[in-house]
Amino acid sequence: MPSPNANSIIVLDFETTGLSPLQGDRAIEIGAVKITNGVVVDSFQELMNPGRPVSTFIAEYTGITNAMLRNAAPCEEVMARFADFIGDENLLAHNASFDQKFLDAEFSRINHNYAGEFACTLLTSRRIYQDAPNHKLGTLVNYKDLAEDGTFHRALFDAEMTAKLWLTMLDDIRDNYQINNVEFSLIKRLAKTSKANVNKFFASFS
């Protein structure tokens, strides 16, 4: 299986019918951007028809209505195109465990495997932004004073904001801990480090 490109990462976000694919929930929208060498170079956004109606709660939460999904392509068709978009790159999401379980569930329906590994901006932010009011995506965007022009809880906008947060976190790690080359593998190891040991973790690199 090909190896992920160390210079690129796919930032993705799902909107779904609910919280659990094991309870029958499906994806209704996927949004993603590709970052290469610190720059957003490509994007992907599609609604998809989950074959079941979305609840009033989801329609209000996301702004995605049953009318909008009625003429959307089925999940299997959209996910096949998304598989081409992500290729074998590494992946990133805010609370990645959520998006990973939907990615895995939707890909399993089309018998697709992927080579990339996930990193998580939620786990990273809990370690390097320990003074943030909380670690919701919208709160962190405000906390870091990131420019925003769109609506949260739509897939592409959330992916774009997650990408901005990711690049800001990499800059902050470089600046605050004097680490020149912040690699994906370092972020993965950081996520397994307890909050109390973050300074010790970074000190081991300098």
Added chain:
DNA sequence: TGCCAGGCCCTCTTTAGGGCCTT
């Protein structure tokens, strides 16, 4: 019938409980 997500992470912990975060 009754239940209904689950991984992470802290703590008054590890033979557990509960808050956070995602839709």
